[in-house]
Amino acid sequence: MRIAVVGLGVMGLPMSLNLVKAGFDVVGFTRTADRGRPLVEGGGVLAASLGEAVSGADVVVTVLPDSPDAQAVYAEVFQAAAAGTVLVDMSTIRPDVARELHERAAEVSMPMLDAPVSGGEAGAKEGKLSIMVGGAADTLERARPVLEAMGTTIVLVGGPGSGQTVKAANQLLVAGTLQLVSEALVFLETHGVDLAPAVDVLGGGLAGSTVLARKGAAMLAGEFAPGFRVDLHHKDLEIYRAAAKANGVFSPAGALVGELMASLRATGSGGLDHSALLAQVAALSGLEKWSA
Template identity: 65%
Template sequence: MTTIGFIGLGVMGAPMAANLVRAGHDVVGYNRSPGKVAALVESGGRGADTVADAVRGADVVITMLPDSPDVEEVVLGEDGVLAHASEGTIHVDASTIRPDVARAVADAARARGVRPLDAPVSGGEAGAVDGVLSIMVGGDAADLEEVRPVLEAVGRTIVHVGPSGAGQTVKAANQLIVAGNLQLVAEALVFLDAHGVDLEPAVEVLGGGLAGSTVLERKAAGMLSRSFAPGFRVDLHHKDLGIVLDAARAAGVAVPVGSQVADLVASLRAQGGGGLDHSALLLQVERLSGRDTELGREA
């Protein structure tokens, strides 16, 4: 049994923490919303009233927070993770943040004797619930191997991708690919519908060929049924694409398609779609095409 302090029990963090409990670990959870902590306690974990309470005595601390400023506050703050973690503790940041912030957090952790890993995840809420996330890990490879049995309770593909910050860089690339794929799936569905094609068998046959993808497999059905309950919110993908564009600019890399999709995501968010699943890019394509919000009906 490993004692794990888990900070951030949101859409992704809550099922991850629950899976760690089911794997037999002692999980002490903290979240700003007490109800999330209560849910973890009901599933067999322990609750903490503060970050300090979650961190004290933990062998591993996992943070799953919305954005870079949140990680800086919770980890680097006066009463944060590094202020209370014991020397030798492994800190796994599963949040999606800027690579430069990940490197700065890692430097601060090492200065306090804490072993940092930036380990953002991919797979959405479904992957978190099923414990099959893909985890891209930056930091010391030996630290990853030590904590791998913990991560195996929440992920299926766990890969060391380089030094501190590399995990976040790979996650940025992941979000670039996912956004582009979602946009093209949305465009394809509207295109097919405009020509009167039966959409479900069309998706089936597309999925069996080179056009097949995890995005098509997991998101097309929700697009067709117009179910946009958030597995991954537009707000968060908007934030992630900002990370992509900033990191690309810093490296002098052109991402023309990514930039255009980022604009479309920003537009959807500005029109009130920030709380929807990112597959709601379908709605944006329909509006641009002058079609109604129901497939099969023209405006």
């Protein structure tokens, strides 16, 4: 099976390499050619153009930054790919845009899934992503072997756009948890508690979370190299807030964490990992520790 992967960034590259390891014929495309070199070194092929990548592909996987990127890419995919090609958009985009893309895909007889992921860079490298899928059940079954090469939790959550809706909720939960973890760590630091064992015992109880398990050690060390950038999480929270407002959802915590992420971005930390919320809490609490 030939798989075209469009978008070879922090997530797309390790996802494409896992597809190669699973035995698929992988052709990648990225507008920044240097990003594709590891795919070639890992046994994949780098296409010179988007059209070349998707022409002849059985499945097209896209991992793109934002809704306009997805709209632009799929405008070309709908022209260059053959009818019957399975389209799997694993970007995080607006649910309404996902539904629009499903409609356009149906017009050219290309079955489509919106299948955003959670698990961050580590999950992408390990092939242990959680994949929330919107679309038809039979399309998911056609794409399942591809998705299983990249993730361990693959769940159909509803029709077109449902995957993106669940992803928006996921991003709210992750951002809110990061903010609370940040506040808890600053609280413990100001009281002179030994942080490492404190995080261990918190992680073993009801306060434990995947966020704490995956991000805790780096946060304690003040390491904010991007696994998932503040810029992208800010974008995702804007998606959540717009979708919540459209349905009249009362979400005060969502508004608050959205503003906190926006403020972190506005002060020059957009390229850092979203766990840099800790640096913002520390700075506002008068601590020099964890300065980003």
